[in-house]
Amino acid sequence: MLLFRSEEWIERWCKKNNLERGEVLSVDQVWELSKLWYHDRLSMEYHGRTVEQAEEIFRQAGLTSAFWHVQR
């Protein structure tokens, strides 16, 4: 995941590299996601996550589009 100064720069980068635009979040949004995703990473109790647990974190962060789900 790369950092950009604005959405305009993302458009330029995607065009230059012939890549489709993915999902774009603000640093504020990713900061909130990080708190949910990484808060227990150093803990002995952290044993990885299931797809369902990951999707629940995305939901809590307000990320509910198909981009954040695995089709089952």
Add this chain to the structure above:
Amino acid sequence: MSNNALLWQIRAFVYNHFADTIRPPSVEEAAQHLNIEIELAGTLYKELHNRHALFLEPETLNIRMANPFSGIPTDFKVHADGKSYYANCAWDMLGIPVALALRNDAVIEAICTESDDRVQLAVRDGQIQAQAAVPGGDIKSILTSDLKIHFPLPFARWYDDLLFT
């Protein structure tokens, strides 16, 4: 101790070693810490790689990523607890202060893709603020809501090519 218990014990050791020393432990260091054979430690490293709990350099037992920590220099540097860490990506640069349990404030230095703007983010009391260098060398405050992070692949494809993701 079962190999499954050892698996999660060695995972925790890798992460805390990264947090304490800013670098990943070698398989020899992990074996010594857990008082196990180096061969077993290597098997556990590979199993953690297979489970996406860390990422080994191809054909080696060297840890390249234990997200959010990076084993190699990147464009995302995090200063916290008197140490300087490298993050794997723009998401992980925010993940490091969180993984360190926000024990202290942090400063993140990052380079914006394409525009090459240098950005500094300050984490204070769990809040985040940003400023950017502008032509002429001056610094100006910018809104963190204006800075964008691009997720190129949907969640379902993140582990197809982790380096690209």
